[in-house]
Amino acid sequence: MVLPPQRDARRSLDAQLEELRERLLLMSGRAEAMITVSVRALVEKNAQLAQETIATDAEINRAEMEVDELCLAILASQVTELAPLRFVSLALKMVTDLERIGDLAVNICERVIDIRGAPHLRPADDIVALGELVRILVHDAFDAFVSGDVEKAQDVIERDDEVDEQYQRVFRDLLSIMQADPAMIEPGIHLQSAAKWLERIGDHATNIAEQVIFMVEGHDVRHLGKLPD
């Protein structure tokens, strides 16, 4: 990345922050799509779809590196204001969460090959619901980020409990299936791992929501004039 010249520093800082924001939003969109598609690949046992999804993770990883570089470029341009610094530090954390979400989706895709021959277990349908729940959580966390809506972010954090409940249900159902029929242990374990990863994605959504609250409440403090403008 080429550092911008010092002249026009203010304008280029704004442009850089805007670009950073745009890249984060694009990444979030890709991450959301990966959640849906990885669950679909798993439930439909679609190895080709799984392969394609694994390939899109490379895009997320590249995006992560670009965002990191952009953050460093902004930090290196001697920004002294608090708001952009807070935003950059937030972006650095969010990008890690997004990258982890991509990795977890890849993990789910990798299980597709392992369960190819197994019958369609009933909890797989619940995993689809869990995947949708988690995707919406990520979506809402970014809605909160876009609109700076603390209430919405708070709601995301609270709704993580729903994800945990749904995960527990899937876990219990799989456990009883595995206990009843040892032949179901292998596919059961794979599905259980997928559910666990989805539950983790939910935790990353929660992280993002927490960072949004930090970002917004930081703003409020600034508006009260307690910090230099």
Place this chain on the structure above:
Amino acid sequence: MTLGVRGKLFGLSLLLIVMAGVASGLFVEKEVRAVMEARIEGELFRFAKLSAESIAAASEDVPLQHLVEQLAAAGEMRLTIIGDSGEVLADSLMTAEQRAQADNHMSRREVLAAFESGHGRARRWSTTVGTEMLYAGVRFEGGGALRVARVAMTLDETNAFVWRFHALLIVAAGLGLLVAIFMSGVASHLTSRTVNRLVEHAKALARGDVQQIEVETKDEFGRLAKTFNQIAETLQRTARKKAKEKDRFAGVLEGMSDAVIALSAKGRIKVVNRRALELLGLEPSCVGQSLLEATRIPALHQLAQRDSGGETQLEFELASGRRVLASATPLHMSAGTVIVLRDVTEMRHLETIRKDFVANVSHELRTPVSVIRANAETLLGGALEHETKGPQFVQAILRSSERLSTLIADLLDLSRIEAGKYHLEIQSVEVDEAIRHAVEAISSTAQSRRVSHDLSRSAQLHVMADPMALEQVLLNILDNAVKYTKDGGQVQVRAMEHRSGVRFEVEDDGPGIPPQHRMRIFERFYRLDPGRSRELGGTGLGLSIVKHLVESMGGTVGVEPASPHGSVFWFVLPRDPEAQLRLSA
């Protein structure tokens, strides 16, 4: 510098007064001077003539100078007698020495004129007296020679009069000025009140507060007020027209089945219709956000970013599973973009069904036909004579032709049901009996799979159905269930009340049906796993016939996953409402 109406009016009246004063002053002064000078001149001539006559008539003894002095004193004028060579003979104001030294008076215009024509007059600065004088000369005979009696008078009186007149004029101008100040004040007060009223009205108009103004006068202000009223009317008309247009536009936009999003040049959402909100799961508050902020769909962002002149299209799937065809059209005037999203889920689904159907039906028909053909050829090739192989080939031909005829019979049934030409005799059917019948019929082919029924919840239930059709539906579903269940597998049939109908369920513990197939499994020739299901026999039309029969009996059909694995095929048929009454009777 800006002057108000008041200042301008005052300035204008001041200018008018000054101009009138100066013009009248100059004109009147000139007239007054002319009149006064004419009168003085007449007096001068009269006095000159009188003096000339007196001198002519006077005796020679009286010294001329003396006489002249007396006459001048009587007439309060200067009197000079000039000889025909221009010498001063006598002068009321000159001493003898002065007279001797005086220059030749023939150079004086009035003197010269008098010698030539008898009269002469002039007006000039007198060096002798040091003031402006009016002179008049008259020729007369005296002492045997021609002489000129010249009288002179100062214009001091005239000048003083003119000065008095000027003073009067200045006083009048001063008074006029006061009147002008007062009048312009009143006029400007009246004017500015009207103007201010108009200005207030115009301001209200600019704010969009459209109201009529009262027309008080017929002058320019009245006309202006009238014009304002016309403007207000035009504005109101335009606003109404705009509102109508907007209403129409909104109606068209909201009524569209396609989702529409209009973006500004900066990529912000300007307009979004209801369908777009539904399709993309957006809130109306997304107006003003960028497309990426609102939707975070990379494909859509990419489409909006694409910087080509014409329309561009892109098809992708939304998180909701809907397939959309998105097209972006650039707006030339506002440099924005309009994105239209069409939900093509159904269209693509129907396309797939049609394509699959054509491919599958040809496959289903070709397979038995090629088996028959190959076997027939082998028989003709000599196998006909073979004792053991011959009948085997004929058997194979028979099997394939049976398969073909079943297939054709099924297809014909299906098309008859679809066309509504399949004759159904709807009557009250006892549910338990129908189930028992079907289970008995299938058990012979079920081999090691256990087909059971649970009639605990269906006692005494009756449905309105065609008994043959109902049996066919149950047999088709059971046949499928048995086929796809492993050796030792379980198939259970049960029925129960479900709202105003009876729900039949066939549950197996087979491999189950993944969600993506559940919608399509009732399609003609649709197979989950083409190789395996053909190997198990069947035409691929069983479930399709089930769906059509159930629907033509007024029911619904579907499939759900069973726990822990396997499927539950269900259908609901309307209950016979009179069965209960008959039983209790």
